[in-house]
Amino acid sequence: MSSITEPGGNACSPSFFSKQATIAQPGFSRWMVPPAALAVHLCIGQAYAFSVFNGPLTKVIGISQSAPDDWSLTTLGWIFSLAIVFLGLSAAFAGKWLEKVGPRRTMFTAACCFGGGFIVSAIGVWTHQIVLLYLGYGVIGGIGLGLGYVSPVSTLIRWFPDRRGMATGMAIMGFGGGAMIAAPLSVALMNHFKSSTSVGVAETFVVLGIAYFISMSIGALAIRIPPADWKPAGWTPPVETKQKMITRNHVHIDQALKTPQFYLIWLVLFLNVTAGIGILGQASVMIQESFKNTVSAAAAAGFVGLLSLFNMGGRFVWASASDYVGRKNTYYIFFALGAVLYWLVPTFASAGNIALFVLCYCVILSMYGGGFSTVPAYLADMFGTAYVGGIHGRLLTAWAAAGVAGPVLVNYIRAYQVANGVAKADAYTMTVHIMTVLLVIGFICNLLVKHVHEKHHMTEAQLAAGN
Known part of the structure; x- marks a missing residue:
């Protein structure tokens, strides 16, 4: 049973983001799920490239060189540290919520937090308030990182019981490779927006925040979970063996x-x-x-x-x-x-x-x-x-x-x-x-x-x- 066709089941109604609404219809291809997961993981993998902003952020006031009132590298270092801390905290404490509401709501929440964190950080650069960068990218963005990291993984495992490692490897590879896209893109955007009065970081944050929100939202909208007791055609759950230790049971x-x-x-x-x-x-x-x-x-x-x-x-x-x-x-x-x-x-x-x-x-x-x-x-x-x-x-x-x-x-x-x-x-x-x-x-x-x-x-x- 699915609530996708329920009255009012549209992108603006709460039912659209319910776990029930994401149950796949007959004929849905499970190979549509890895791209949805990658749409999220390639975005949040940007975290590994945040260091490209450190140099320009030390020159927000001085533009060409650091001014006395500019931020130091040690001050800026806390942004990334906070993001990783809140990645871990959100992943750890939102686990029950993820299983209750399903991947679509969780991934969309991750999109709002990660994209919104960039916008808050941009305001912090414009007003030169370091606390807004800590709050924006560090806290809000970090929560987006954690939710975005774990939410597609459990879905992939359910769709690929026969290839669990390959499925999770595809998504988490995206997290590892996200920086390879984000680093040159961020540098190119900063060079584009750079002027005599701006190092281009705030404008780049706005563009990235919007782009990441859109990409992650697409992933959230595309994600589906399999119906209860679904399994791939022709696949039989393996017998629990000493070598692979794959259980057929579940633990809360x-x-x-x-x-x-x-x-x-x-x-x-x-x-x-x-x-x-x-x-x-x-x-x-x-x-x-x-x-x-x-x-x-x-x-x-x-x-x-x-x-x-x-x-x-x-x-x-x-x-x-x-x-x-x-x-x-x-x-x-x-x-x-x-x-x-x-x-x-x-x-x-x-x-x-x-x-x-x-x-x-x-x-x-x-x-x-x-x-x-x-x-x-x-x-x-x-x-x-x-x-x-x-x-x-x-x-x-x-x-x-x-x-x-x-x-x-x-x-x-x-x-x-x-x-x-x-x-x-x-x-x-x-x-x-x-x-x-x-x-x-x-x-x-x-x-x-x-x-x-x-x-x-x-x-x-x-x-x-x-x-």
Whole structure:
């Protein structure tokens, strides 16, 4: 049954955004859903490109150079930090709401928040009120990021029970690749709007806010959820196996937090992300210091771009591969191969072998991206699909924690090493060895993941009642 044809079921009525109104009609192609998800994820992936605004924002008053009253980089740095914090908070706390109201309302709310955050930020630039940038992009935009990140994922998993990894990989690859569109577009717009009285940031914010709102709204309007008990033609749900651990049961979002599996997978994601995110943030400096007088700043920038490509590609490749080898086995590869590569990196650096050094980090960053795209399918395998969106949202707190732990490990240990007389070229050795240990711990955590005990499974009556 669908309410799409109910009286008053139009874009202005509340019923149009109801979960019931998004149930697909017979004949709907599930391949229409990934583009709808990408319409959202390619937009919110802009977050990784926000740094292109930092330089111009330090010259809003001075225009050609920073004036005494202009914002400093340290002041501006809080904008992105707030956005990531509220991404995690909104993803974690809006999980139940997402499962209740469905993906269309959630994705449209994300469009309003993310697009609206740019408009509020533009006003902040025009009035030179930093609090409006914190509120606009940091808080409101951050909420849009979180809602936009998790809302399409659970829908894709339900449409592609036979290819969960591939489906989530497509969408989350969009988040990784969004910056590759946003960075040059933002620079081009700022150059277009730049004048003797403006650095072009406010005008660019307005254009991006409107464009992102439209794109994300299109995705929200196009999204559909499958009817109850729908499955692909000719597909039979797999028998739960030791290798793939795919359950046919469902666990409520609140009950999932009472299982050891949730916390073990939380640690699996946390440790995998920690091992990659700190390196990603210091890649340019790291390769220049490791190969002093050999790698130029331009070559280092190319290295960063290459890592971004592997980060993006790994989200699709590894998640798709997990459909065949299993999610648990995929994480075994991440941790075992990652530990070996991290251990070898200092050897390649001391030998002056740039090619193998770069190759190691490219593979490591592909697995970093793969960790993000594989974990939603891992959760669906363990806890079922009924509440996977909310469970995934709460698990993303591991990302927020790793976003602090990774850079702290890389930056502070390096600083400690240099302060104690260690050459800059050797200052990362201890760090990568610590990363190796973390990956070994991650391997053990993944090893401990077992089937969820049947006492946590929802009954048919609970599923029908939605609680």
